[in-house]
Amino acid sequence: MRTEPAGGVVGLLPPERITVAYPLTMTNEFGGIVVEGVARSFGSVQAIRDIDFEAPPGEVTALIGPNGSGKTTLMLIMASLLAPDLGTVRVAGFDPATQPAEVRSRVGWMPDTLGVWDSLTAREVLRTLGALYGLSPADCSRRADELLLTVRLTEFGRQPARVLSRGQQQRLSLARALIHDPQVLLLDEPASGLDPGSRVELRTLLRSLAAQGKTVVVSSHVLSELDEIADRAVFVNRGQSVKTQTLDEAGSQARRYYVQAQPMSALAEALRSYGVRFETRGDSRREEFLVQLGSTAEASWLLRTLVMSDVVVTAFAPAGGALEETYMSLDTDRL
Amino acid sequence: MSTLTEPSMPQPVRRATELRFLTAVRTVFALEMKQRLRGKGWYWMLGTWFVVIAFIFVLATGLLGTTDNEGGILFDLIVGFVLFFGLLVSPGLSANAVNGDRAGGTLAILQVTLLTPGQLLMGKWLASWVGSLAFLIVSSPFIFWALALGGVSAQEALVSLLMLALELAVVCALGVGISALANRPLFSIVSTYMLVALLAIGTLIVFGLSTMLVMERHIMTVSSYSYPEGSFDSMGVPEEGAELECLTHTYESEVPRTEYITWILAANPFVVVADAVPYSTEGLPDESASASPQAAYLTDGPYYTPGVMETISQGVRSAQAGPDFEQTCEESQQALRPLPQGMPIWPLGLGIQVALAAGLLLLARRKLTMPARRLAQGTRIA
DSSP: OOOOOGGGGGGGSOGGGTTSOOOTTOOOTTSSEEEEEEEEEETTEEEEEEEEEEEOTTSEEEEEOOTTSSHHHHHHHHTTSBOOSEEEEEETTBOTTTOHHHHHHHEEEEOSSOOOOTTSBHHHHHHHHHHHTTOOHHHHHHHHHHHHHHTTOGGGTTSBGGGSOHHHHHHHHHHHHTTTOOSEEEEESTTTTOOHHHHHHHHHHHHHHHHTTOEEEEEOSOHHHHHHHOSEEEEEETTEEEEEEEHHHHHHSOEEEEEEESSHHHHHHHHHHTTOOEEEOSSSSSOOEEEEESSHHHHHHHHHHHHHTTOOEEEEEESSOHHHHHHHHSOOOOO | OOSOOOOSSSOOSOOOSSOOHHHHHHHHHHHHHHHHHHSSHHHHHHHHHHHHHHHHHHHHHHHHTTOTTHHHHHHHHHHHHHHHHHHHHHHHHHTTHHHHHHHHTOHHHHHTSSOOHHHHHHHHHHHHHHHHHHHHHHTHHHHHHHHHTSOOOHHHHHHHHHHHHHHHHHHHHHHHHHHHHSSSHHHHHHHHHHHHHIIIIIHHHHHHHHTTTTEEEEEEEEEEEEOOTTOBOTTSOBOTTOOOEEEEEEEEEEEEOGGGTGGGGGGOHHHHHHHHSOOOOTTSOOGGGGSSHHHHHHOOSOOOOOOHHHHHHHHHHHHHHOOOSEEOHHHHHTTTSOOOOOSOOHHHHHHHHHHHHHHHHHHHHHHHOSSBSOOOTTOOOO
């Protein structure tokens, strides 16, 4: 399920960046994002108290947190739209507060709101934005056509944007963020409104962008989605960064599995005899048991053991994604 | 999935960190115009405008059929009317330029590009100005019609239209500036209307009230021609052969010294346009025609009949001149003669308007400069 670690990506970086062979998650002034001790308040509301955040180039970093935890505010700060009250921010090596033009030319930002110029065609939107990033008219047209193809909107290229469905507008918004081939991508809830097919495509696209050495930051609530896209995750809550973890770490942590068997009584008996503690899952229609297992090795041992002792196991799977497990284990307030 | 995916392409895009000013302004302008041209609202407004102005024009033509200076009066009327309607339409076209985008979620998308706030405002202003000028162009059939009737010099026509265009530009700049400063489109449109009303009507009211402050007691000497007493018959008609004589009487009166407060009117858009236009006075009875007292009563040549805007111009000039403490008999004969321009007042007015617009645009530019340090309560960037 997990894809590659990002080590091999170094060789794909543009030549000027391969001066040093970076360790896996190295971020320096040439790429990636480093946020340290950032705080920002709006009047009396402290949107961000203290966030540390790091997104290395060549990886997809997930920004995870409940509603109102400061994700979008952090995105706005990194996109050079909002100045932090405290702390330092480096995006692709530049400070968004003092060198916004440098940052903007290197950052693609996809907001969580859909801003649509109703009467413009998809192609015109992309060409206009390209021009506003300083692309030549020829480059604008070429990039627009490429990106329409990438997000499968070519057939809508000549239609006004108002005929697009929400998911299609979301894809147009993604294409817009990519128009100037940015080194850093900031995507705020990119998967919301997408159908399953488009989600798979988004995943593939983001993986290939990361493989090109770009820094990709994704905020989302769909944790199972992020499991498959992200290399690392930063959890924020109440304006503070709570935990940073790579997906490898998340995968190897203790997690819960649910087990079903035919009949369940045989399973209960077997589990008891091996001293495995279990509970009956309460939030599901079917009857199933939840067991807490320390590692994937332990899980495979239990499955093998159960099968060997002639328990008819009909289902054996992680109860949630790795990130969901971390998310639930954190002391978060869910509003 | 393999790590060694080919990079899809070498870095194809040369990274710029600033835009050429003209390219940026043109892009924003094109973005705005495309939206306007593809919407229905603007065409409806243009159509309504055409119908209303045609109605006024036809009505005026019917009423003025027998007057001298018909072309001049009609042209003046159209100019005044286009200015009046322009003041109503331009705020509608300009005052939601920026916060409309903010409400639609597209402003932040523009702000995150290399576009600077100055370029954004410039493009928006140009687009709303051109949108307003279209109303002037729709009125052109009537303008040409009035010109074809004669009586308007090319200079007068050209300056009138130029000043109209300038006034629309000023109002659009006010609207765009306010639209960046106010959070809601409704609020900014109303604010722009209030500001325009302050200029067009407020100045007049303040001027009117201020006359109370500049009242002075002064001895007035007024002379006028009259028939001597005793030369009237029982019906009150002067006898044949009676000579007019110049009678003078003196009295003390409170008079407003309007020359001190005329500057208040300067920023009025109507005054700016009217004061700038060099109205021709050709074909009017000249001084010599009224040299003899009787001539003034007898002349049946062209009378001086100013149009709407020219009347405004004359009003301002007489206010500038102030009260006449000593009216001679010759002057009493010239009541219907145009006053010559003394000190032109329109440069002051236009200066005030431009300074106001520039100030608003500078504040707007500051407000649109990102990253934002302060946000108004209840606003979201995106």
